[in-house]
Every structure is written in structure tokens, then in C-alpha cells.
Amino acid sequence: MTAAPAGLLVEEPVGTGPDAPPTPSARGWRRYKSSTFYAFMTPWILGFVGLTIFPLGFALWMSFTNYDGISRTSGVGFENYTRALADTDLHHALLVTLGLMAITVPLGIVLGLALALLLNLNLGFIRPAYRAVLYLPSILPVTTGALAFRMVFDQDVGPVNSILISLGLDAVPWFQGGSSFWMLLAFMFWGIGANMVISLASLQAVPRELLEAAVVDGAGAFQRLLRITLPMISPILLFQIVTGVISALQMFVPAMLMGNSNMSTLDPTGVPEGLQVYMLYVYMTYFSMGEFGYASAMLWLLFIVIVIFTALVFWLSKGRVFYASEA
Amino acid sequence: MGKSDPRLRLPWYAHVPVWLYAAALVAPLFFVVVSAGKNNLEIFTRPFYLPINDFQWSNFSEAWTRTQMGLALLNSVLVVTASLAVNLLLALPAAYSIARWRGRGGRISEAIFALGLLIPGFAALVPTVLMSIAVGMYQNRGFLVAVFAATSLPLAVILLAQFMRSVPDELEESAMLDGANRLRILWHVYLPVIVPGMATISILNFLGFWNEYLFSLVLLGGDPQLRTVQVALPTLASRTETHYGILMAGTLISIIPVLIVYVALQKQIEKALVDGAVKS
Numbered sequence: 001m002t003a004a005p006a007g008l009l010v011e012e013p014v015g016t017g018p019d020a021p022p023t024p025s026a027r028g029w030r031r032y033k034s035s036t037f038y039a040f041m042t043p044w045i046l047g048f049v050g051l052t053i054f055p056l057g058f059a060l061w062m063s064f065t066n067y068d069g070i071s072r073t074s075g076v077g078f079e080n081y082t083r084a085l086a087d088t089d090l091h092h093a094l095l096v097t098l099g100l101m102a103i104t105v106p107l108g109i110v111l112g113l114a115l116a117l118l119l120n121l122n123l124g125f126i127r128p129a130y131r132a133v134l135y136l137p138s139i140l141p142v143t144t145g146a147l148a149f150r151m152v153f154d155q156d157v158g159p160v161n162s163i164l165i166s167l168g169l170d171a172v173p174w175f176q177g178g179s180s181f182w183m184l185l186a187f188m189f190w191g192i193g194a195n196m197v198i199s200l201a202s203l204q205a206v207p208r209e210l211l212e213a214a215v216v217d218g219a220g221a222f223q224r225l226l227r228i229t230l231p232m233i234s235p236i237l238l239f240q241i242v243t244g245v246i247s248a249l250q251m252f253v254p255a256m257l258m259g260n261s262n263m264s265t266l267d268p269t270g271v272p273e274g275l276q277v278y279m280l281y282v283y284m285t286y287f288s289m290g291e292f293g294y295a296s297a298m299l300w301l302l303f304i305v306i307v308i309f310t311a312l313v314f315w316l317s318k319g320r321v322f323y324a325s326e327a
Numbered sequence: 328m329g330k331s332d333p334r335l336r337l338p339w340y341a342h343v344p345v346w347l348y349a350a351a352l353v354a355p356l357f358f359v360v361v362s363a364g365k366n367n368l369e370i371f372t373r374p375f376y377l378p379i380n381d382f383q384w385s386n387f388s389e390a391w392t393r394t395q396m397g398l399a400l401l402n403s404v405l406v407v408t409a410s411l412a413v414n415l416l417l418a419l420p421a422a423y424s425i426a427r428w429r430g431r432g433g434r435i436s437e438a439i440f441a442l443g444l445l446i447p448g449f450a451a452l453v454p455t456v457l458m459s460i461a462v463g464m465y466q467n468r469g470f471l472v473a474v475f476a477a478t479s480l481p482l483a484v485i486l487l488a489q490f491m492r493s494v495p496d497e498l499e500e501s502a503m504l505d506g507a508n509r510l511r512i513l514w515h516v517y518l519p520v521i522v523p524g525m526a527t528i529s530i531l532n533f534l535g536f537w538n539e540y541l542f543s544l545v546l547l548g549g550d551p552q553l554r555t556v557q558v559a560l561p562t563l564a565s566r567t568e569t570h571y572g573i574l575m576a577g578t579l580i581s582i583i584p585v586l587i588v589y590v591a592l593q594k595q596i597e598k599a600l601v602d603g604a605v606k607s
Contacts, residue, residue, distance in 0.1 A: 036509055037428045040420035041436060044484065047417060047477035048439070055454030062454075069457075118345060126342075132593060133349045137356070139589055139596065140582055141538035143557050147564065147578050148355035151571050157367045159358055159374030190352060194600060201601040239604060250449055253541055257561060279449060286453045287545075299450055 063296035070290070080297035090298065092273070093281040094305075096181065100277065101248035104188045109240050112195025117225075119196070120203045135193035146257035149187055150175070180259060181274030187254050195240055202236035203229065234321045238313070245309050249302065252279035278302055363387070363576040370571050383572055390563060390577030395551055399559035400584075406468055406543075406555060407536045410475035411529055414483055417476060418528070422487035423513050427499075437488070449541065451478075456545055466548045474546065475536050482603060483528045490524035491517055530592060530599040537585060556581045 063080055067073045084090055119130055137145065153160050153174035161171040174183055206229055214224050230237075259271035259280075271280065279302070285295035362370045364382040390396065425437050455474060456465070464470040494517055502512050540557045547553045549562075560581045563574045589596065 037424050040424040040509075043417045044421040044480055047473070047480060051455065051474055051477040052451060055451035055458060058454040058457070059450065115345070115348075118341075130345065130349065131597075133353055135593075135597065136589065137352050139534055139538075140585060141540070141557055143538075143540055143560050144359075144578050144582050145355070147561070147574060148359045150564065151362060151370075151575060152355050152358050154571070157371040157571055159362075159370065162371045162374050190355070193352075197597045197600055198604045201597075236604075243604075252449075257540075283452075292453065292457075295453065303450065 059296040059299055062293050063300050065293045067292045067296075068290050069292060076293065080294045081301065083294060084298050084301055089276075090278075090281060093276050093278045096274070096276055097249060097251075097278040099181070100184065100188070100251070101245060103185060104248055105241060105244040108189065108192055108195050108244060109199075109237060111189070112192050112240070113199045113237070115192075115196045116199035116203055119200050131197075135197055138191040138193035142253050143257060145187060145190055146254055149183060149190075150258060153183060175258065176272050178272075178274045180272040183258060184255055184275055184277075187258070188248075188251075195244075198236060198240065199233065202233040206232045231322045234317075238317050238321050241313050241317075242310055245313060246306055249306050249309065250279050252277050252283060255280050256283070359575045359578055362571055363579045365572050367571055383576075386572040386576035387580065389570075389573045390580060393573070394559040394563055394577055396556070396559065396577070396580055398552065399554055399556045402468065402553060403537060403555040403557070406471055406475070407533060409468075409472045410479075410536050411532055413472060413476035414479055414532055415525060415528065418480055418483035418487055419513065419517075421480070422484045422491055423509075423517060425484065426488040426491035437485070452541065452545060455542070459546055465546070466550050466553060468547070468553055471543060471546050474542055475532075475539070479532050479535060482531070486528055486602060487521055487524050490521040494520050526595065527599040527602050530588075530596055531603050533588065534585070534596070 064075055064077065065073050066076050115134055119127060119134075123130065152158055155161060155171060155173045155175070158174075160174070165171055172179070174180065210228050210232075211224055214228055219227065255271065255275040255277050259275035278298075282295050282298045282302070285291050285298065289295075358374065361375070361377055363386055364378040364384075365376075365386075366383060369376065369378065421436075459465045459467070459470050462470075499512055499516055502516050507515065538557065539555075543555045544558045547555070547558065549558060551559075560577050563577050
């Protein structure tokens, strides 16, 4: 099911809902005092309010001020927001990010599904090996992946350039300028195993009887995929689109690790333009320039973009996603 | 799988693209492993060479001492263990309340939890740092634990609540008639049932906490005494002295715990990922 709404749609056992007539099993809950409920919930509510809601609200407040932690703070109205709309560096960062999203989300899902379809076949002894290898990169830390990529594609000592040179080609400065964008893209596909595992689980939940009946009716493999399998797993595909869009739009740690020449500082300056994604620009505005107000405004603008895209995905999927509970 | 299996058998040549893809995925890891025992010249001139006879063990000791890896591993273990424990301790009662409370509050709380899943974590980064400074807990591992435990709560609570709904009401009622209070019921009736759910959450959280880079970097400010493995490792890469053998040796050391867990629990990790995706 999808990320948020499913949590709200969990079925209530009949007869125990708040409006249902009291049944024998409901009697016990009457003795469940509100105070117990709130006592059990309090630690979480405190944590959630203190470490999620409050920081976000604080960022919203900062976005309407010139707050920098040093000079006197005063309100500036929508100045930070109008500045962001005119900031060409930010436009560049947004373009890089949207490009990344437009490529990684659809390709990642299609490729993950293709691999899952393959693993769902009669592969015999090689299947566990496939699974292990294809899934492994997606559970490794981002630092490992970024460092490995930096070494493999290093301009001077990297094995990729060494192979290119031995083939009589020129060494490529992979991490400079716009070509670093392709490094980021390659890195995103490195972690595709998560898409694969989720798709595979949904494929295995497709009822065998349906597929067998289709075979009897003379449906070919492609028809079965199109008419039965894809509709059955469409909720999981939707889930992958939504989470993929959200994570692609706010992705920046790999870009920061791959592009920052001196990784030991908090200050990622000198990142090549192909790696300058939106959140990295926000991060630099916070930590390198200390413009907390402006950075917070950019953060909230990204929120709006995320909400718009998420809503768009849900709107476009209306009537195209099959939920078993509706059947 | 019987003869009527509608799934196809695959001709051998269909495997070729997958082999290529798998090779591309493994290649970076392959180079990490073989380069860990080489110097820069060998990495470049003989990238595929396995350094068996002249293995540079000094790369590992160099990486270990330069990053103060022992201390970093200890910090990581401390932070991850404490975060796992705090997360479960906070999630259990909250999940129980949500699963069993029929009043309006339960619905609303669950809705907020579900919304919590959508909030991007990085958005709270800077305000969280400012807050840690304000309460005097900047560069404090305890604060990092609190952040880890709290930010992973929504998923933990929703997953646990789903497991708890499978406990029949009658079981709890009879326990209550025997005079058990809520905490005892939680402990004796629910805990045994939700162990698989707790395992799922702990696996997801272990990977998330151990691999986490950004909050650890910013909240601990890169202090060598406090920093975790993920923060310590990138300090090996600096512009002035790029010795890739040492860097790769350090990388290898840092992923050994994850690799051990992966080899031991691969099935459970996959199941945890699927549960986290499907049930939430």
C-alpha cells in the first residue's frame, strides 16, 4: 500500500469501533482510562514535537527573518523567498535535481522490476547468488559507495581511466564539471537492489491461480505481465514512485561526499556543477555562508515542490492503481 | 514448482545482461577489496591484480591509526545500541496505545505518525543543530541518540501496532480479569507475539543508524573523540595526500560489521525492507 494513507485505512474489527454498540469484548476497553493512553503516548509525543515539529516550525520562522546567529534578527517578510526565485544558482541546482529525479525514478523502477521478474523465474541454484549480489550495494553506507566511486573513477590513479588509457583512449576527468552528473546517476543505480527486493515481494504475492487460468485461456507471457501482473502490483509501483520522487528531490549526501575534495570539513566548497543538487546548495547556504534565514526559505520552497510532485503522482495514478480491497 | 507453473524458464542467453549488470555492481567493491592491499602505482598500473605476495598490511594499520578507528567503532556501537534500545522502549507503549485504544485519540495519533513518515529528515537538520547548542548538548552523543531514536519512531510504531493488532482481545481481557495491569499485559501478553516485529525494526534501524552520516557529522561536529565510523572514514580522503590504498583499507574495515550482518541475516533484511515498505 502507499506510504501515508494506508496507515489511516487499517480496518477496524467490526463491532469494536467507537460508534459501534458495546459488545462483550469491548467491555474491557471501557476500563482503559484516557490517562493510561496519554501516559503511554507522552514519550513519543515529546520526542516528535521536540525533534520534528519544533525544528520545522523554527525553520519556517527563520525563513521570514535575516537570522544568522550573530547579528540582530529582524523580520524581512517574503524577501528570502523572492530572492530565491531570482537566484540563478538555485535555478541551476533545481534543474540538476529535477533531471536526476526524471531519470532515476522511472528507470530505477523499471530496472528493479525487470530484475525482480527475472528472479521470479525458475532460476535454480543461481538465484540466491543473484539476489545477494544485486541487493548488497543498497545496504552499504553512503560513505563506502562514494569513496569507492571516487577511487574507481579517479582521474589520475583510478582503474577506469587506467583501462581507457591501455585501450589507447584519453583519461576522462570524471569528477569535473558537468560529467560529474553522470557519476551521481551511476551511484543512484548502484542502490537499485531495494527497488528489486520490494518488487520481487509483490510479484510473489500475485496469486498463482490467476496466472494459471490465463495460461489455460491462451494468454502469452507478455499478455500475462500486462493484464495480470502489472495491475496486481500497481500499488507497490505507486509506492516506489512516491518514495523515489521524495528521496530524489532531497538527495545530497552522495553528491557532497563525491564532490567535496576535502571531506574532513563541514564545508563542501568547490563541488563541480554536475553535483550541485538543491539540498547541497541549501546545506552550503546554512553552513558555509551562515545565511540561516535564506537557507530555511529554500528548504520550505523544496517542501512545496515535494508536496506538488507527490500530489501530482497521486492525481495521475487515480483509477490506474488496483487495490485488492476494492475488488 | 510444478509443470503447470506459468512462470517461464529462461534461455541461457537472457542471463548475460544480468551478469553484466551484477558485474558492474560488484566492480566498485572488487576494487575496494583488491586496492586495499596496494599502493597508488599498483592501483593504476595493475587494477585487476590481486596483491597476494606483496600485500600492504601497513595500509590497514595506517588507516586504523589515522582515523582512530578503534574509538570510532566504539562510538558507533554505543550510539547504535543506545538508539535501538531507546527507540524500542518508546515505540512499544505508543504502539500498544494505538493498537488498542478505541477512542478518537488513537486515530489522530496514528495519522500523525503516518504523516511523520513523509517529513524529510534533512529539513530538520539545521534547526536541530541550533537546538542542541541552545540546550547545551552540541557535540553530545546522547543528543544524537535522541535524534536517531525519535526520527525513526513513526515507522517503528506503525509496524509494531500492526503486529499488536494480531493479538486477540480475549487474551488480553482474561489477563486483565486475572488482575494484570497494562504494563504487565504489554510485557507478558504482547512481547512474545511482537518479537518478529521488533526484529524487523531493529534490523532496519541498525542499517539506518550504522550507515548514517549527515546528522552524526553535524551534531558531533567532527570531534575525533566522539565521531562515529562513518564520520571518521572520509577524513582519510583529503586533497593533499590521496593514498587510495589506505583509504580503501579504511573503507573495508568500516563495512565489515555491515557485511557480517548482511551475510548472517540476508533473508531477514530483505523481509524487513519489504515489511517497512508494505505495512506502512
